[in-house]
Amino acid sequence: MRFISPAFQDVIAARQRRPAYRIYAWDPSQVAISEIASAPSNRHATIPVPFDLTPYASEITWSDRQLSFTLADPGDLFHPDTGPYRDHLKDAAIIRLVEGDEALDEEDWITTFTGQIHGQIGWKKGRRTGQTIAKVTVFNRGETQAFKRRKITSKEYTVGTDIGIALYDICETFMGLTPKEIRLTEVVGRQFKHKVNQLAQVTPWEGICSILEVVCYQPYFDGEGKLAYVNKNLNRHPDLVLSDYTTFVETEIPERTQDAINKVKVTFLDSNLERVDSPYQQLGTAQVTTGFFSMGETLECWWSSDHKQRASGTSMRVVKSVNSGLLPVGTESYRQMDEFHGVITVEINVWVPILATVCLAEYLILAHIMDKVAGGQPVACPPGGGIGGTLPFGMTIPWGRVLQAQALIGILLIMMSIGSAQYEVWGTPYDYAYLEKQSIAIEEGLDYWLENEKEIKNDFIGTHDQADTVAVTELIWEKSMSLPRRIVIEDHPALEPGDIVALPDGRKMVVTSLSKKIKRGEVVDLTLDGGKVLAA
Amino acid sequence: MSIRKVIDWAVEDKLSQKVGNIASPFYQLYDLDGQWMWACDVDLGDEEVLRCVPVASNNRELIYAEQGRSVTLSRLNNGKWVITGLAKSLKSTVHYIYLSFTEDLYxxxxxxxxGYYIRPLTYGELGTLVPPYGYGVLPYGAQGKFKADGTFVEIMEYY
Known part of the structure; x- marks a missing residue:
């Protein structure tokens, strides 16, 4: 309900009203609607003095979404081309309806409508009737198409941020609202559950709708042009109790010809990343070419070519070992380095290059052992003197053998350097994913073919508890809307959409829309449309 | 049937993307156009599994997609679904809340x-689920489908 001053409340309670109203207009080129909605009063130093349309206005029809009236314009004051006051009724002109009582100062009155003209007003001068009239229709701020067409991408909000902060941010950044124009507190009491939260390529209105959906609120602009909300949770006390039928003019149960929603499905992303395993399988292969003079090889083995696949429980399967020959020449080991890759290490034993070196050295040395040849060979005198002799056989070292040995060593070196092995790494690949979960509120005993479902998809809901609440609240709300109620009572300026009115017989209705035809000096009939409240 | 329901169907038909889990190994499919293509079954979270869903060609993302992985499906102009990529979300269990309405009360x-979930079988399950029982009947890594309350449903296909 709107706040009304104690003096006004007393007047309403005493049923001694002398209703009065004012219709104010502002030139949109001088002031923005945001400044008007933020100003503490309609005649404040921060905003221009409004043009008062009240003396000219008649046939005023008011609803929470639209205000229309007729202006008598004998002086052609509002002619869209030539009227001196035409700027106050041009496209985007700001119009306000203020309602109160003649017994009260205007400070105690309340603003029941704030909106803008969209397009051009109608203006007509008739020769036969002699009348000059203008037809004006003003729309609530919620009808602003810029809020509902332009796609936006918001900042990122981290886990734990209150959703109210994101809401304020979007309202200020993309809708041009000031904090004074938002009737929600900045701390709503619900936090984002996901690591990163962002609105991408949605309209600002869709954005705030989806944010407020988490707490079962539905946004709308109130009479003062401020962002307010309808609380869809009907388990609350009535805002207005009508204890008797004194103020009742009419009561009606309207016809409804649509199937009622009987199932609400809320789909959301769980805020926790869940590990999803795939079947145990070969993750990768590795081949190594190593040798006696290489002390070892280290091979990296990734589970996917893009290095993004995760795996666990990995192990190495040796397809062809470096030890598949006669001698065990080395060791092969495997270690998983992280969730994306492992390392295969082949180490050649130290004795292998030593043995190879020793063998090669031995081969070279042995190449110098002399060969015997036919015929005698003179033996030189020893350095200390003496007589030389002649041996019965000759000895020689062929130059070619030494050179052959050197060539052979080279070939062996190359051959010994080459050795190959082949490995496979097996394991269980997995990845992390946000589980898409659902909460479904459904009427009991409903056959499958009778389900009339409404689906809500909201990624700002992060837990089953939140989703359960949204699903149940939405189903009860839909059920309530399928039982429409309409009452006509004496005007009560404090009532707003979302208010619950308790009727004298104990039943309750939730108000979804209000309308009335305003007349001078008369307590008008207020039509309340809504649904029957279902209690727990 | 109401106009609203008809509109709901129309909206549902217009949906161009879904998320599902791969529910079978990949196999080759001979489609109506006379072409061989890779396909698999996809679990959309309903009772029945969507069979023979082809993989969109030239999709490098799906190189290592395996059974149980979450994939996105896109609807072609002819109304058929094809697998077009990997999804970061995965169908999971569902909370059902039943309400009864009487007069002004609920x-x-x-x-x-x-709902169902698929997970690798534990060592204990590997030896006890399939006759003649004992270890070796089922390979390590075989996966099973379970109800949300943990009740075993079936063994998924395995190599």
């Missing part, structure tokens, strides 16, 4: 957890 009568 009551939450029952809360249930429904």
């Amino acid at each position: 009551r939450v009568t029952q809360k249930l957890l429904k």
Whole structure:
């Protein structure tokens, strides 16, 4: 309900009203609607003095979404081309309806409508009737198409941020609202559950709708042009109790010809990343070419070519070992380095290059052992003197053998350097994913073919508890809307959409829309449309 | 049937993307156009699995997609679904809350957890689920489908 001053409340309670109203207009080129909605009063130093349309206005029809009236314009004051006051009724002109009582100062009155003209007003001068009239229709701020067409991408909000902060941010950044124009507190009491939260390529209105959906609120602009909300949770006390039928003019149960929603499905992303395993399988292969003079090889083995696949429980399967020959020449080991890759290490034993070196050295040395040849060979005198002799056989070292040995060593070196092995790494690949979960509120005993479902998809809901609440609240709300109620009572300026009115017989209705035809000096009939409240 | 329901169907038909889990190994499919293509079954979270869903060609993302992985499906102009990529979300279990309405009152009568999940079988399950029982009957890594309350449903296909 709107706040009304104690003096006004007393007047309403005493049923001694002398209703009065004012219709104010502002030139949109001088002031923005945001400044008007933020100003503490309609005649404040921060905003221009409004043009008062009240003396000219008649046939005023008011609803929470639209205000229309007729202006008598004998002086052609509002002619869209030539009227001196035409700027106050041009496209985007700001119009306000203020309602109160003649017994009260205007400070105690309340603003029941704030909106803008969209397009051009109608203006007509008739020769036969002699009348000059203008037809004006003003729309609530919620009808602003810029809020509902332009796609936006918001900042990122981290886990734990209150959703109210994101809401304020979007309202200020993309809708041009000031904090004074938002009737929600900045701390709503619900936090984002996901690591990163962002609105991408949605309209600002869709954005705030989806944010407020988490707490079962539905946004709308109130009479003062401020962002307010309808609380869809009907388990609350009535805002207005009508204890008797004194103020009742009419009561009606309207016809409804649509199937009622009987199932609400809320789909959301769980805020926790869940590990999803795939079947145990070969993750990768590795081949190594190593040798006696290489002390070892280290091979990296990734589970996917893009290095993004995760795996666990990995192990190495040796397809062809470096030890598949006669001698065990080395060791092969495997270690998983992280969730994306492992390392295969082949180490050649130290004795292998030593043995190879020793063998090669031995081969070279042995190449110098002399060969015997036919015929005698003179033996030189020893350095200390003496007589030389002649041996019965000759000895020689062929130059070619030494050179052959050197060539052979080279070939062996190359051959010994080459050795190959082949490995496979097996394991269980997995990845992390946000589980898409659902909460479904459904009427009991409903056959499958009778389900009339409404689906809500909201990624700002992060837990089953939140989703359960949204699903149940939405189903009860839909059920309530399928039982429409309409009452006509004496005007009560404090009532707003979302208010619950308790009727004298104990039943309750939730108000979804209000309308009335305003007349001078008369307590008008207020039509309340809504649904029957279902209690727990 | 109401206009609203008809509109709901129309909206549903217009949906161009879904998320599902791969529910079978990949196999080759001979489609109506006379072409061989890779396909698999996809679990959309309903009772029945969507069979023979082809993989969109030239999709490098799906190189290592395996059974149980979450994939996005896109609808072609002819109304058929094809697998077009990997998804970061995965169908999971569903909370059901049953309400009864009487006059001005409602009551939450029952809360249930429904749905299925697929996970690798434990060592204990590997030896006890399939006759003649004992280790070796099922390979390590075989996966099973379970109800949300943990009740075993079936063994998924395995190599």
